[in-house]
Amino acid sequence: MKRLIRCSAVILLWAIVLPVGCATSPRPFQYESNRELKKGPGLFSGPDGMFELYRSAPGTEMKAAASVPPPLPDRPVEEAEEGSDPTSSIQQ
Amino acid sequence: MRSTRFLQTVLMPILFFGFGANTMPVALGAPLDPAVEIEKQQKQLDEQARTIEALRKEVAAIRKEKEPESETALSVGRQNNVLVQSGNDAVQVRLYGQVNRGVLYTHDGNESNVFHVDNDNSSTRIGLLGTTPMFGQFRAGTKLEFEFQANDSNRVSQNNKNGVGDNHFRKRHMDLFIEATQFGKLSVGYGDTASNGTAEVDLSGTDVIGYSSVADMAGGIFFYNSLAPSGLSNATVGDVFTNMDGLSRDDRIRYDSPTFYGARLAVSNVSGGANDVAIRYNARLGEISLASAAAFADLGGSSDSVNYLVDGSVSVLHDSGISGTLATGKAVYSAPGKKEGKYLYLKGGFQKHFWEIGLTALALDLGFFYDIDRNGDTAKTVGLLGVQQIDLWAAEVYIGCRHYDLDRRNTHMDNIIAVLSGVRLKF
Numbered sequence: 001m002k003r004l005i006r007c008s009a010v011i012l013l014w015a016i017v018l019p020v021g022c023a024t025s026p027r028p029f030q031y032e033s034n035r036e037l038k039k040g041p042g043l044f045s046g047p048d049g050m051f052e053l054y055r056s057a058p059g060t061e062m063k064a065a066a067s068v069p070p071p072l073p074d075r076p077v078e079e080a081e082e083g084s085d086p087t088s089s090i091q092q
Numbered sequence: 093m094r095s096t097r098f099l100q101t102v103l104m105p106i107l108f109f110g111f112g113a114n115t116m117p118v119a120l121g122a123p124l125d126p127a128v129e130i131e132k133q134q135k136q137l138d139e140q141a142r143t144i145e146a147l148r149k150e151v152a153a154i155r156k157e158k159e160p161e162s163e164t165a166l167s168v169g170r171q172n173n174v175l176v177q178s179g180n181d182a183v184q185v186r187l188y189g190q191v192n193r194g195v196l197y198t199h200d201g202n203e204s205n206v207f208h209v210d211n212d213n214s215s216t217r218i219g220l221l222g223t224t225p226m227f228g229q230f231r232a233g234t235k236l237e238f239e240f241q242a243n244d245s246n247r248v249s250q251n252n253k254n255g256v257g258d259n260h261f262r263k264r265h266m267d268l269f270i271e272a273t274q275f276g277k278l279s280v281g282y283g284d285t286a287s288n289g290t291a292e293v294d295l296s297g298t299d300v301i302g303y304s305s306v307a308d309m310a311g312g313i314f315f316y317n318s319l320a321p322s323g324l325s326n327a328t329v330g331d332v333f334t335n336m337d338g339l340s341r342d343d344r345i346r347y348d349s350p351t352f353y354g355a356r357l358a359v360s361n362v363s364g365g366a367n368d369v370a371i372r373y374n375a376r377l378g379e380i381s382l383a384s385a386a387a388f389a390d391l392g393g394s395s396d397s398v399n400y401l402v403d404g405s406v407s408v409l410h411d412s413g414i415s416g417t418l419a420t421g422k423a424v425y426s427a428p429g430k431k432e433g434k435y436l437y438l439k440g441g442f443q444k445h446f447w448e449i450g451l452t453a454l455a456l457d458l459g460f461f462y463d464i465d466r467n468g469d470t471a472k473t474v475g476l477l478g479v480q481q482i483d484l485w486a487a488e489v490y491i492g493c494r495h496y497d498l499d500r501r502n503t504h505m506d507n508i509i510a511v512l513s514g515v516r517l518k519f
Contacts, residue, residue: 024377024378026353026354026375026376026377027375027376027377028351028354028374028375028376029354029374029375029376029381029382029383030374031293031295031372031374031381031383033289033292033293033294033299034214034294034297034299034300035213035214035292035299035300035303036214037188037190037219037518038190038300038488038516038518040483040486040518041483041486041518042188042486042518042519043485043486043487043517043518043519044519045187045188045518045519048186049188049486049518050186050187050188050221051186051187051188052184052185052186053185053186053187053220054183054184054185055183055184055185056182056183056184
């Protein structure tokens with residue numbers, strides 16, 4: 001009985017797959033298990049489904065440095081320049 | 093004469109003292125009380141001091157608002173939409189995870205139980221994935237993933253209803269890899285062996301509640317022997333239903349070949365001496381998506397009970413939403429006289445967007461498991477599974493009902509019914 005069930009299932013499956021496979025040329029298909037981490041958006045992480053903690057690109061450091069605003073008028077210039085390199089504080 | 097008086101009484105005070113209200117009486121020759129004048133001026137000074145203090149506080153508040161955005165690591169991160177910074181260009185670090193909780197009802201023929209569980213079909217977990225280009229087409233990365241299950245659905249039982257689980261994070265991946273499209277992927281660390289997942293290919297969209305590892309739903313439940321005085325047997329669902337899915341995750345070194353016409357070969361060597369080899373083939377054939385895998389695992393001396401495992405699975409999904417899945421496997425045990433364990437798992441499913449909130453997937457599955465725990469055992473299961481995706485919340489609501497049946501020689505085992513319903517939410 002169990003052998004019959006197994007043979008029937010295998011035959012049925014290949015009866016479906018083989019004609020289609022022979023009739024058409026296969027195209028790439030990426031299988032990813034739905035139980036690992038489902039593709040698609042996350043509730044909090046948005047469309048990517050992951051929180052991007054860091055993504056660098058050439059010129060990032062320049063942008064970060066440029067983002068530091070000039071010191072306020074009533075603030076000593078020396079104090080503002082002391083920590084002007086934004087990456088230094090981050091690397092610590 | 094008139095003009096002289098006008099100059100004395102009006103213009104001169106204006107020229108010398110201005111129009112201040114307090115000066116007018118003086119200029120006009122009103123009686124001057126020094127004490128009153130000093131008190132008035134003191135009030136003015138106090139008022140001016142309060143104004144200056146208020147302005148000072150306002151400036152300090154404005155500065156405080158500005159500083160976090162300009163000088164802290166967080167602010168620099170915000171400027172670039174990141175929280176941390178690296179000295180290495182083109183690095184990408186991502187955090188991901190999910191929570192999967194449900195309510196499990198079981199009835200063993202004697203008693204019913206309700207458990208609040210972590211669905212072991214796809215456990216609650218969190219991970220960190222980092223990648224960076226190396227040289228040429230090569231890319232390197234790390235994957236750290238941990239699960240934290242409280243009351244695992246496959247471990248709760250009639251004797252252990254609450255507080256089940258390790259109460260700490262369990263490793264799933266502690267992996268580093270280097271890969272290139274033309275050369276494949278080399279992984280070192282704790283992670284998937286080559287054969288892991290080869291018995292679990294499933295395109296039905298319902299594997300969050302049921303797949304070939306049918307014991308994930310209620311694996312810890314003991315079969316009840318209503319004819320024995322002791323009642324509960326020592327056989328659990330997990331003992332007699334196993335999908336022989338290769339070597340699972342372990343400390344290993346693994347190599348995956350590049351993809352050739354949809355096929356990919358993988359081999360791994362596991363700490364302790366086990367080895368495995370697997371092949372996967374995925375393709376789109378007309379209107380059908382096909383995913384398949386097969387593996388052979390030699391456990392060497394790493395297992396006291398199993399010598400070899402052979403397993404495979406194939407799943408097809410037609411564009412109409414109809415799907416079919418088959419999984420099978422065989423285990424060769426080391427115990428003298430122990431017969432080979434084997435199983436066959438079948439699933440038919442249908443998935444469609446019945447409404448706008450997300451895909452609905454339904455499936456019916458059958459499983460036949462032979463000689464796994466003891467010679468002569470025949471374990472059967474049938475399950476009805478339903479999953480509703482809720483795209484807006486990145487969640488899936490599911491319900492599954494499964495019937496477990498064990499025929500054991502000279503022993504009567506009552507059937508077990510399990511119903512698991514819950515939500516998986518990807519955050």
